[in-house]
Amino acid sequence: MSGGSGGAVRRDVFEYALLRVVPRVERGxxxxxxxxxxxxxxxxxxxxxxxxxxxxxxLDAGVDVAGVRAALGGYLGVCEGGAAAGQAGGDEPGRRFRWLTAPRSTVVQPGPIHTGLTADARAEVERLLDLLVR
Known part of the structure; x- marks a missing residue:
């Protein structure tokens, strides 16, 4: 891939994981x-x-949507870091990502980690959301 000036665009390795909602864990x-x-x-x-x-x-007509939204918001809070994210909020980005993607047996679960190359990690968030979630 080349940029407008004829030079190569730097692409960095990135990792990503989907957040999945499993309203009835026993059903999967x-x-x-x-x-x-x-x-x-x-x-x-x-x-x-x-x-x-x-x-x-x-998948579950009686699912606690407010609870699911709160759990999803918790993941985003840890991504942003800071005091509102609790103890993990002070960790560097890699440690926060590892904490967020640790396996869980709850209604909101991270999926497996995948990798790719990107020039803009922030843009990857939106691209992957469009491709894999919406």
């Missing part, structure tokens, strides 16, 4: 509801969510 059915992206070279960890409530209610 899920929908994708968000994405987490980490790029060490760019010092970036971030995420976005998009919860399709109608699809979620197809």
């Amino acid at each position: 059915e899920m929908i994708n509801a968000g994405v987490l992206v980490y790029c060490r070279a760019q010092g970036f960890v971030g995420g976005r969510v998009h919860l399709d409530e109608a699809r979620l209610r197809c």
